[in-house]
Amino acid sequence: MDKLADVQLENIEEQIESEQRSVKYDIREFTIEYYVDKYSKGVDEDKNELYVPEYQREFIWTDPRQSRFIESLFLGLPVPLIFVAENQDDGRLEIVDGSQRIRTLNAYVNNELVLTGLKKLTELNNTKFSQLGAARQRKFKNISMRMIVLNDQTTPEIRNEMFDRINTSGVTLMAMEARRGIYKGPFTDFVMRLAKDEKFRKLCPIAGYAQNRREEEEMVLRFCAFSETYPKFKLPNNISLGRNGVADFLNHYIELKNAANDTEDMEKKKQDFLNVVSFVEKTFPEQGFAKAKGVVGAVTPVTNPVVTPMCNIMFAIKGQNAIIIAPHPRAEHVNKYVVDLFREILKKHNAPVDLIQTIEKSSIDATNELMKKVDVVVATGGGGMVKAAYSSGHPALGVGPGNVQVIMDRGIDYEDAVKKIIIGRTFDNGIICSGEQAVFIPKEDFNKVLDLFRKNGVFVVEDEASIKKFADTIFPENGPINRKIVGQSVQTIAKLADVEVPEGTRMILIKARAIGKGNGEPLCREKMCPVMITAPYDTFEDAIKLAQSDLEYEGKGHTASIHSNDMEHVRYAGENLTVSRLIVNQSSSTGAGGSLYNGFAPTTTLGCGSWGNNSISENLNYTHLINVSQIGLYNKDKKVPTDEEIWA
Numbered sequence: 001m002d003k004l005a006d007v008q009l010e011n012i013e014e015q016i017e018s019e020q021r022s023v024k025y026d027i028r029e030f031t032i033e034y035y036v037d038k039y040s041k042g043v044d045e046d047k048n049e050l051y052v053p054e055y056q057r058e059f060i061w062t063d064p065r066q067s068r069f070i071e072s073l074f075l076g077l078p079v080p081l082i083f084v085a086e087n088q089d090d091g092r093l094e095i096v097d098g099s100q101r102i103r104t105l106n107a108y109v110n111n112e113l114v115l116t117g118l119k120k121l122t123e124l125n126n127t128k129f130s131q132l133g134a135a136r137q138r139k140f141k142n143i144s145m146r147m148i149v150l151n152d153q154t155t156p157e158i159r160n161e162m163f164d165r166i167n168t169s170g171v172t173l174m175a176m177e178a179r180r181g182i183y184k185g186p187f188t189d190f191v192m193r194l195a196k197d198e199k200f201r202k203l204c205p206i207a208g209y210a211q212n213r214r215e216e217e218e219m220v221l222r223f224c225a226f227s228e229t230y231p232k233f234k235l236p237n238n239i240s241l242g243r244n245g246v247a248d249f250l251n252h253y254i255e256l257k258n259a260a261n262d263t264e265d266m267e268k269k270k271q272d273f274l275n276v277v278s279f280v281e282k283t284f285p286e287q288g289f290a291k292a293k294g295v296v297g298a299v300t301p302v303t304n305p306v307v308t309p310m311c312n313i314m315f316a317i318k319g320q321n322a323i324i325i326a327p328h329p330r331a332e333h334v335n336k337y338v339v340d341l342f343r344e345i346l347k348k349h350n351a352p353v354d355l356i357q358t359i360e361k362s363s364i365d366a367t368n369e370l371m372k373k374v375d376v377v378v379a380t381g382g383g384g385m386v387k388a389a390y391s392s393g394h395p396a397l398g399v400g401p402g403n404v405q406v407i408m409d410r411g412i413d414y415e416d417a418v419k420k421i422i423i424g425r426t427f428d429n430g431i432i433c434s435g436e437q438a439v440f441i442p443k444e445d446f447n448k449v450l451d452l453f454r455k456n457g458v459f460v461v462e463d464e465a466s467i468k469k470f471a472d473t474i475f476p477e478n479g480p481i482n483r484k485i486v487g488q489s490v491q492t493i494a495k496l497a498d499v500e501v502p503e504g505t506r507m508i509l510i511k512a513r514a515i516g517k518g519n520g521e522p523l524c525r526e527k528m529c530p531v532m533i534t535a536p537y538d539t540f541e542d543a544i545k546l547a548q549s550d551l552e553y554e555g556k557g558h559t560a561s562i563h564s565n566d567m568e569h570v571r572y573a574g575e576n577l578t579v580s581r582l583i584v585n586q587s588s589s590t591g592a593g594g595s596l597y598n599g600f601a602p603t604t605t606l607g608c609g610s611w612g613n614n615s616i617s618e619n620l621n622y623t624h625l626i627n628v629s630q631i632g633l634y635n636k637d638k639k640v641p642t643d644e645e646i647w648a
Contacts, residue, residue, distance in 0.1 A: 025148050025149055025150045025151065026148075026149055026151070027146060027147070027148055027149075028146070028147045028148075028149055029144050029145070029146050029147070030144065030145065030147060031141060031142050031143065031144050031145075032073070032105055032109070032140060032141050032142070032143050032144075032145065033109075033141035033142065035050065035082075035102055035105055035106075035145065036105050036106050036109045036110075036141075038050035038093070039051075039102050039103070039105075039106050040106050040110065044504070045503075045504075046503070046504060048092075049092050049093060050084070050092070050093045050095065050102065051092055051093070051094060051095065052095050052099045052102075052103070053094050053095065059099075059100065059103050059419070060100065060423070061100045061103075061104060063113065063114070063116050063117075063413075063416060064116055064117035066104040066107065066108070066113055067113070067115040067116050067117055067118055068117070068118070069101060069104050070104065070105075070108050070113070070115060071115070071118050071120060071121050071124070073140070073143055074121055074124070074140070075120060075121070079101070079145060080097075080098070080101075081098075081145075081146050081147065081148050082095070082097070082098035082101065082102065082145060082146070082147040082148070083095070083096040083097040083098060083147075083148050083150070084096060084098075084147060084148070084149050084150070085149070085150040086149060086150065086151055093149070096150070108128075108129050109129055109140075109141070110129075111128045111129055111130045112415075113128070113129075114126060114127070114128055115127055115128075176214035176215070176217045176218040176221065179221075179250075179251065179254055183251065183254045183255050183258055184258070185254075185257075185258025185259070185261070186258060186261045186263075186266075187254060187257035187258045187260075187261070187266065188254060188258060190266045190269075190270075191217050191220050191221050191224070191254075192217055194220045194270060194273055195214075195216040195217040195219075195220045196216075197273075197274070197277065199274075199277050199278070199281060200216075200220075200273075200277050201216065203277060203280055203281055204216070204219065220273065221250055221253075221254060222246075222250065223273060223276070224253075224257075224269050224273070225249065225250055225253040225254075227269075227272065228269075229241075229253075233249070235249070235252050235253060235256065236256070237252075239252045242567065245597060246599075290319070290626045290627070290628055291320075291626065291627045291628070291629060292319055292320040292321045292625075292626065292627070293319065293321055293375050293376045293395075293625055293626060293627055294321060294322070294374070294375030294376070295321065295322045295323070295324065295373075295374045295375050295376075296312070296316040296321050296322070296323040296324070296374060296375070296376055296377075296378060296625055297323075297324055297326060297370045297371050297373070297374035297376070297377045297378070297394075298312040298313075298316070298323055298324070298325050298326065298377075298378045298379075298380075299326045299367055299371070299377065299378070299379040299380065299381055299389060300312065300325055300326070300327050300328065300331070300335065300380055300381070301328055301331075301380055301381040302327075302328035302330045302331045303431050303433075303486065303487065303528065304380070304431070304432070304604060305327060305328070305331035305334045305335055305338075306334060306338055307604050308380050308604040308605070309325050309327070309335055309338050309339065309358075310338060310342075310604075311602075311603055311604045311605065311620075312325070312378055312380075312604075312605070313325075313339075313342050313356055314622070315603075315620070315621060315622040315624070315625050316622075316625055317355065317356070318622040318625075319622050319625040319626040320626075321355075321375075321625055322354070322355045322356070322357075323355070323356055323357070324357045324358065324359065324370060324374065325339060325356075325357070325358040325359065326358075326359050326362060326366065326367040326370050326371075327358065327359065327362050328362065328381070329362045329363060332358075332359070332360065332361065332362045335358055335362075336358055336360055339356055339357070339358040342356045343356055367388075368388060368392075371388065371389055371392035371394065371396075372392055372393060372394070374394060375394065375395075376394060376395045376396070376397070376625065377389045377392055377394055377395070377396040377397065377398075378396075378397045378398075378605060378620065378625075379396060379397070379398040379399070380398075380399055380604065380605050386398035386399065386400065386613075386614075387613075390613075390615075395615075396615065397605070397607070397614075397615055397616055397620055397624055398613075398614055398615070399433075399605050399606055399607055399608055399612070399614055399620075400555075400556075400557060400558060400608040400612030400613060400614055401433060401526050401554060401555055401558065401612075402432075402433035402434055402435070402437075402526055402555050402558040402559055402606075403437050403438075403524075403525060403526040403550060403551060403553070403554045403555025403558065404434060404435060404436050404437050404438075404555070404558070404559050404560060404561055404583075404588045404589075404592075405437065405438050405440070405546075405547035405548075405550050405551060405555075405560045405561070405577070406421060406436045406437075406438065406439040406440065406560070406561040406562070406563070406588070407439075407440050407540075407543045407544070407547060407560075407561070407562045407563070407564070407573065408439060408440065408441050408442065408449065408563050409442075409540065409562065409563060409564035409565070409566055409569055410442050410445075410540075411565055411566070412563050412564060412565055414445065414448070414449050414452055415452050415456075416563075417563035417585075418449065418452045418453055418456055419456060420563070420585075420586060420587045421436050421439060421532075421561075421563075421587070422453070422456055422457070422458060422506060422507055423587045423589075423590070424436045424561075424587035424588045424589040424590060424591075425437075425507050425530055425531075425532050425589070426506050426507050426530045427587070427589045427590055428487070428589075429487045429488060429489060429529060429530055430487070430527065430528060430529045430530040430531065431486065431487040431528050431529070432589045432593075433526070433558065433606065434558070434559050434588055434589050434591075434592035434593055434606060435588060435589035436532060436561060436587075436588050436589065437526060437527060437532060437533070437550075437555070438512070438515075438524065438532060438533045438534065438535070438547070438550055439509075439532060439533075439534045440534070440535055440536070440537045440543045440546050440547060441534060441535075441536055441537070442536070442537065443536035443537060443538055446536040450509070450534070453507075453509050456506070457504060457505060457506035457507070458505070458506060458507045458508070458509050459490070459494075459501045459502065459505045459507070459508050459509070460509045460510075460511070461499075461508060461509065461510040461511065462511045464513075466497075466499050467510055467511070467513060467523075469497040469498060469499050470493075470497050470499065470508065470510055470523070470531065471521075471522055471523050472497075473485065473493065473496050473497040474493070474522070474523065474527055474529070474531065475522035475523070475525070478520070478522050481525075481526075481527070481528060482496075484496060485528075485529050486528045486529060487528060487529065488529055489530070490505045490506065490507060490508055490530050490531075491505070493508065493529055493530075493531065494508070506530065507530045507531070507532065508530065508531045508532070509531075509532050509533070509534055510523060510531065510532070510533045510534070511533070511534055511535070512524065512533040512534060512535045515535055515546050515549050515550060516546070516549030516550055516552060516553055517549065517550075517552050517553035517554075524550045524553050524554075525553060525554045525555075526554055526555055540569055540572070541572075544572065544573060544576050544577065547560060547573075547577060548576065548577055548578065551577065551578060551579065555612075556578050556579075556608070556611040556612060557578060557579060557580055557608030557609045557610070557611030557612030557614065557617070558579060558580065558581075558606060558608045558612060559579055559580065559581045559582075559583060559588060559592045559606065560573065560577045560579045560581075560582050560583070561582070561583040561584075561586075561588040562582060562583070562584055562585075563584075563585055564584065564585070570582070570584055578611045579611075580606070580607055580608055580609050580611075580612075580617040580618065581600065581606070581619075583598070584598075586598065592606060593606065593619065594619055600619050601618070601619040601620075601621040602619075602621075603619040603620050603621055605619070605620035606619055606620070607619065607620060
């Protein structure tokens with residue numbers, strides 16, 4: 001390469017030195033006791049010296065992940081540095097990176113965390129901090145962690161940029177990449193060798209990036225594990241696919257196989273694998289041909305003006321379609337911004353930019369005209385718009401309203417469930433159609449659970465006067481939802497209702513006056529704000545009846561949620577609730593639209609089946625925007641069954 005000019009070199013040095021001067025910091029080391037003390041004192045009043053800023057408010061670490069962090073500290077393993085910034089006004093320390101760690105330490109030291117899932121310090125499983133000996137407690141509190149402190153001259157822009165760089169610079173290991181390092185052994189080597197089979201790689205082509213991330217090895221491991229454990233998918237020590245999830249199930253499986261080191265078993269698995277590969281090669285020379293549907297017309301709502309168009313665009317382009325977005329009139333500007341970003345990406349890759357277009361001046365007439373001209377319509381919005389889509393004369397994929405009913409079963413970790421429900425209901429200020437709307441609690445634990453909600457920043461409403469104020473504010477005159485409250489904060493809604501709520505309140509939970517359609521309680525409907533209702537139940541069957549009653553009022557076909565350790569109860573809920581998806585032991589708003597943890601297709605368009613007058617009951621994805629020409633090969637050797645065999 002040509003040498004840079006002296007002037008450019010001078011400019012480079014000047015720029016580096018200038019930017020370095022804007023970032024001033026020092027490194028300090030403190031004990032765990034210090035971190036917990038500075039974080040916990042005054043946290044309820046938001047006056048703690050070590051505080052979590054607004055952009056990091058959600059506590060998302062699960063109990064197993066928190067436990068693993070605590071285990072690392074006990075083992076003396078190195079942990080990442082805490083990044084904080086001095087507040088210029090009051091000298092408080094704003095946590096730039098490390099809020100999950102700080103809050104985990106606080107939860108453990110204050111006996112709010114029960115350790116679970118530990119694989120090294122197994123004796124600590126199901127224990128709290130207070131159960132340790134006094135000496136061990138002191139030793140733990142005296143463990144030191146390093147902190148990088150940005151001084152008070154550091155601008156908010158630099159702090160935010162640092163947060164972004166810290167959280168985007170690393171690349172998370174894929175599951176199989178991690179296993180290669182953690183679960184070394186003969187069976188791991190066997191899986192790696194099998195993944196290199198040329199016939200397998202030809203029949204199962206994978207992009208270079210995925211190959212580098214060990215996707216082929218992941219598929220081979222799944223073949224071995226699932227074929228061996230079919231149909232119960234259970235391992236020793238009560239490890240099952242249904243209970244532990246795919247990743248954990250595979251981790252235990254490969255660990256067991258490495259320990260066994262059974263060469264005869266590996267040889268048999270190799271032969272089984274190669275037989276299946278040969279069968280696929282012979283039987284399915286071509287699975288079929290995917291073809292574009294053409295031009296997709298996507299009607300998008302004001303309540304989700306960014307992510308919904310993004311999903312629709314990605315699905316359409318993946319199916320080699322063009323797409324025209326018809327946004328809600330109040331979202332046309334932000335929609336155009338999103339579309340322009342995508343068009344820039346197409347331009348960058350020398351693709352036709354007009355594959356993605358939008359109606360810049362949106363209206364009902366323009367949207368209706370679009371739906372008459374395209375090849376397929378995707379409608380995400382109100383019932384009227386979805387109905388119009390189905391009446392357009394073209395194939396349409398529409399979705400209905402949500403009204404997620406939540407059942408808290410007996411015998412669960414109530415606090416864990418409460419935290420997940422709050423996360424779900426407060427996500428995006430409650431505007432998401434898959435967000436929790438009503439929660440049913442065992443009657444004997446009703447007050448206890450309400451206290452847990454209060455403990456976690458929820459304002460519980462039980463008096464008749466306040467309930468009426470909120471009902472009249474959210475649904476004036478028992479009519480349509482008040483647009484002034486949609487997606488608004490708790491504080492705004494409370495002010496409109498003339499009800500005083502404590503500072504820092506995250507959510508409002510209202511004790512229902514009645515449940516279901518016909519009882520005159522509008523709060524049983526979908527509330528597009530951080531407000532929920534609650535009611536106690538007697539038997540589990542009663543809980544299902546209450547939930548179904550609300551679904552009959554609004555939201556039938558969409559989603560329900562259950563927190564339970566009883567698979568029979570989960571199955572009963574799945575059989576008896578008229579919903580297209582049942583979210584188990586997760587936040588519904590962030591899980592129903594697709595998650596690595598539940599296998600649902602990631603989307604913003606959730607079908608509600610015939611219950612919701614929809615053409616699909618699954619999560620919309622790119623497969624709904626392609627046509628498939630299938631191949632039917634004549635097999636002259638196929639045995640034709642007799643009439644007796646058919647009707648046997």
